[in-house]
Amino acid sequence: MNTLPRFFALLLAAALIGPACSTTPDPAEKDAMERERLAREVDDELLVGREIASRLLGRFQHYEKNRAAIEYVNLVGATLAAQNGRPELRYRFAILDSDDPNAFACPGGFIFVTKGLLKLVKNESELAGVLGHEIAHVNEKHMYSTIVPKREVSTSETFVRLLSRGKSEIGSNLAQIVDNGMKMLMESGYGKEKEHASDQAAALYTKSSGYDPMALLPVLERLKEASKSSKLSKTHPPFDERTASFQAFLKENDLKSTLSASRQQVMEARFLAVLKKEAL
Amino acid sequence: MKPAILMLLLCLPVPNGVAAETMYVQAQKAGVLAEAKSGAAAVTELARGASVSVLEKNGLWYKVQVENKQGFISRLFLSPNKPVGAAELAKANDVSLEKANRRRSSSFAATASTRGLQADERVRQGREMYQADFRALQKVEKYEIPADRLQLFRKQAGLE
Numbered sequence: 001m002n003t004l005p006r007f008f009a010l011l012l013a014a015a016l017i018g019p020a021c022s023t024t025p026d027p028a029e030k031d032a033m034e035r036e037r038l039a040r041e042v043d044d045e046l047l048v049g050r051e052i053a054s055r056l057l058g059r060f061q062h063y064e065k066n067r068a069a070i071e072y073v074n075l076v077g078a079t080l081a082a083q084n085g086r087p088e089l090r091y092r093f094a095i096l097d098s099d100d101p102n103a104f105a106c107p108g109g110f111i112f113v114t115k116g117l118l119k120l121v122k123n124e125s126e127l128a129g130v131l132g133h134e135i136a137h138v139n140e141k142h143m144y145s146t147i148v149p150k151r152e153v154s155t156s157e158t159f160v161r162l163l164s165r166g167k168s169e170i171g172s173n174l175a176q177i178v179d180n181g182m183k184m185l186m187e188s189g190y191g192k193e194k195e196h197a198s199d200q201a202a203a204l205y206t207k208s209s210g211y212d213p214m215a216l217l218p219v220l221e222r223l224k225e226a227s228k229s230s231k232l233s234k235t236h237p238p239f240d241e242r243t244a245s246f247q248a249f250l251k252e253n254d255l256k257s258t259l260s261a262s263r264q265q266v267m268e269a270r271f272l273a274v275l276k277k278e279a280l
Numbered sequence: 281m282k283p284a285i286l287m288l289l290l291c292l293p294v295p296n297g298v299a300a301e302t303m304y305v306q307a308q309k310a311g312v313l314a315e316a317k318s319g320a321a322a323v324t325e326l327a328r329g330a331s332v333s334v335l336e337k338n339g340l341w342y343k344v345q346v347e348n349k350q351g352f353i354s355r356l357f358l359s360p361n362k363p364v365g366a367a368e369l370a371k372a373n374d375v376s377l378e379k380a381n382r383r384r385s386s387s388f389a390a391t392a393s394t395r396g397l398q399a400d401e402r403v404r405q406g407r408e409m410y411q412a413d414f415r416a417l418q419k420v421e422k423y424e425i426p427a428d429r430l431q432l433f434r435k436q437a438g439l440e
């Protein structure tokens with residue numbers, strides 16, 4: 001920003017808030033400013049997330065054939081997001097037409113599972129575990145904070161940008177940011193710490209939604225088998241280590257499967273009704 | 281420094297560094313637990329928007345004070361932001377799909393052109409590996425589960 005317009009913006013800001021803030025700032029005004037800041041952050045996250053999500057959809061095909069399967073994934077996802085999501089985001093769940101079992105999360109709440117993943121999971125809690133893991137990548141900004149460099153802005157600068165509804169953090173770097181995001185998804189992965197952290201979050205999320213918090217464990221075992229013949233291993237840390245770390249976390253936290261037989265039955269029935277292997 | 285600027289700086293909200301950090305519950309409900317582990321008994325249960333004073337941070341678990349009670353809550357369910365719903369945020373700030381699309385095309389065209397190429401051209405020339413499918417994305421964004429359908433789905437299986 002040039003010095004001169006910035007100076008005038010500051011003057012304007014002072015003139016605007018001068019009379020109002022001789023004591024402490026009005027809480028309502030402070031809330032409005034906070035909301036404005038959050039809105040811009042979400043705006044930026046969505047800008048980046050949409051670019052990356054659209055490229056995933058271009059790389060794989062959007063699976064639209066089985067409407068019941070799409071609805072089911074969305075219902076389980078929305079159930080988790082309602083309890084565990086960042087309230088400022090709208091999470092979207094979609095299926096990619098690939099037989100390789102995998103799942104992806106993009107900034108802003110775009111979450112994808114492949115057809116192959118839906119064939120790999122054996123019950124609703126397992127699907128919830130996978131979606132919870134991806135929701136955690138979004139909530140914790142595992143990709144976004146890596147690909148979008150955080151610029152330190154002074155309070156006064158933040159304030160000026162609030163008034164002018166100014167430039168986003170993305171600026172002229174969008175193309176590079178998107179390339180780096182796709183690279184993370186398709187090649188380099190998030191790294192061990194973030195994968196372990198998302199597994200742990202998935203356990204807490206599934207538990208708080210009423211699913212079996214241990215359900216991700218058998219999924220990891222099956223993914224390990226599947227990774228021997230797919231590209232999954234490239235973007236994911238060694239499954240043995242992941243499983244061990246997850247087991248330790250479950251134990252530390254006294255997390256156990258506590259689904260009643262009747263609840264399990266309901267979930268079993270609707271899972272089988274929708275996700276029979278031959279239906280996909 | 282001009283007096284006006286000085287005044288502005290003096291007026292800006294000062295972070296209260298000495299007091300315990302206030303955080304807000306983002307989950308629909310979250311238990312404050314007797315011990316720093318998920319399986320521990322709940323001391324009290326908080327709803328979305330409730331505020332807690334953070335006394336100690338230890339990895340995934342924060343020790344917090346709520347009124348006269350102390351306990352542990354996972355940081356995953358907390359944020360320094362007061363929770364604002366997506367719909368409310370969008371309404372307050374006019375974040376519409378159309379606007380996002382406009383912003384996308386202008387912003388992306390600008391960045392691609394700084395590298396001398398448009399996005400499609402970059403794909404064709406192998407500068408960009410993945411072709412974007414924005415039509416598919418718009419379908420994904422338009423898909424909506426009716427609230428009563430979700431409600432029923434959760435209720436049937438006793439989900440929170």
Ligand SMILES: [Zn+2]
Nearest residue numbers: 133137195198
């Ligand atoms: Zn992951």
